[in-house]
Amino acid sequence: MATATYTVKGMTCGHCVSSVKEEVGEVAGVTSVEVDLAGGLLTVGSDSPIDSAKIIAAVEEAGYEVVNPA
Secondary structure, X not given: OEEEEEEEEXXXXXXXXXXHHHHXXXXXXXXXXXXXXOOOEEEEEEOOOOOHHHHHHHHHHOOOEEEOOO
């Protein structure tokens, strides 16, 4: 199993977390999504590495920005 962590800018509430989880969860290959609102951290689990551009695009689709992408 592979995991990747991203820092997401702009999340301020539980709805923000839900939006990010929903969009990232729809990326093919993603098996788990954890979001830490306080730290702005997004942790994505998958069976094999996923192109970070797909995760970043999903976060942007939710209306947020990835800072310092992996």
